[in-house]
Amino acid sequence: MSCKRCGAESLARTLGGALSLIVAMLCCMAPAAHAQLRLDITQGVRDAVPIAVVPFGGQAEGGPGDVAGVIASDLQLSGRFKPLERRDMVMRPITGSAIRFEDWRLLRADFIVVGRVEPEAAGLGVTFELFNVQTGQPLLSQKLVTNERGLRATAHRIADLIFERLTGIPGAFSTRIAYVSVDGRPPAQRYRLVVADADGYGPRIITESSEPLMSPAWSPDGQNLAYVSFEGKASAVYVQRLATGDRRRVSARRGINGAPAWSPDGQKLALTLSRDGNLDIYVLDLASQGLTRITSDPAIDTEPEWSKDGSSIYFTSDRAGSAQVYRVSATSAQDVQRLTFTNGYNARPRLAPDGQSLGIVTLDRGAYRIATFDLKTRNLHVLTDGQQDEAPSFAPNGAAIIYATRGGSRGTLAMVSADGRFQQRLSSDTGDVREPVWSPYPAAPR
């Protein structure tokens, strides 16, 4: 499962010259009136695995429900696969028995996916088959039942299955991301909290304001978002239920109310509050509204993040002069322990799903970059090469980190694999996008 450990794979991390090819296959028909994120392939990845995802039978090509298009885009977004261009596909088999493997060997595809969409009594049946091109060996075949509206979700599900079959890591293409988008020039700016599919499709505005919105955080069940809003001319923490839009202000104490982080059981929020201007970490019980103070230090203590078992809280503090990552017990406010010592700035710890490492922002040779910090070995591994990378958030499968970076003068989102080998960028047509947070896996598959 943990891909971070497969640094042993000795493939050179040589990134080819910029392909400067923009895949805009997702940009049509956004259901919400909001700018769509799109995948920009700005870097060729030399060791990405070539795979042919042949257009599925029974479907017109190019629409939002183009199953093969969605699968190819997902695999591309992971950085680990390089889907073949459709224009290179002379043959368009839709069943495994129709594949002439020698043709695909010539096209240098390592794997091939074929399939078809067929009407059924219950809706639409989507059948797909995955083969090894070199050996002709069938690797996976399955039929999923859906309807017209469910085609995209089904395509993501198929991409999940293919990704898991080929990498050993469950796919995370059926998940969502939340992010903040900002339009307009200062001081007249418009802030929006947006939820979209993990590939940026279908952005939906959760809330918007002329005052800043920041720090979205998914509840562990994926049903709620906590976030900070300045709509009352001061910061307050809200919890909003996505299905209904109902929201509740859970903290609007005097001073700062910020950096909400859900406990693993979803019952509590760790928060940053300020009393007399001093930021400390607190834990708020959502049902009882009971508040427990966790840190008491004249320094800035902020950006709490729970350990996997909920027993401790990681946070950023500048108590030793510069921002560094610490750990404290979530109950006793005891045993504050400094974790990071490398580099002069380490902040915003976010836990990997396996609980073994943190994604952080580190000051690396004068630039703010995303790194992982191994909680056991204490090794810090810089993953990105931007100037102002921030807000790391792990995919629920732990294979990738989404983060915010700058593309020219604008904020954009980007993804990097947890071993740093693959990078992809998601950019927006308008405005700044920032603070991406990856949702947990959906509850049980229905």
Added chain:
Amino acid sequence: MRWTHAVALAVLAFGLAACQKPKQVQPETPSTPAETAGTATTGLGTEAGATTGTAGAMSAAQQQALAALQAKNIVYFDYDSSEIKGEYIEVVAAHAAYLARYPNARVRLEGHTDERGSREYNIGLGERRAQTVRKALMLQGVQDAQITTVSYGEERPAAEGSDEAAYAQNRRVQLVQVP
């Protein structure tokens, strides 16, 4: 220490402002009895009128003083610093003098940072800057209840751009007088 130096200067500036105060205010009230009759009957009583919280309840003197402040209401900071630089001590002192003179006046200190680094941590840095200004105001006789602080971190930049010129404009505390 630079800090004590700053406070000494600020206290001095406040002292000067305080000395001039009676001369300006005393003769004004009798000269405009019709305008102030509704809000106050004595010179110093104008502040009682200000509790209504509307600009219309202010004396002409206070309105004039307020207008003068609004021209200079930003304190800029160095990178990763919350120290009030010498050139801004006067700005803080002028606001302190006004707030001490009109106890019903209110100020909102909005702390900001440049865009570098983590957003929530920058909220902390903006708050630290706002608190530095708050403490300077209080040392010059402003009451705690007159001051509110808010930190926007890097969320409300004054200038766009990712260069030092923009960063310098964005590392600031704005002193917003709430009439």
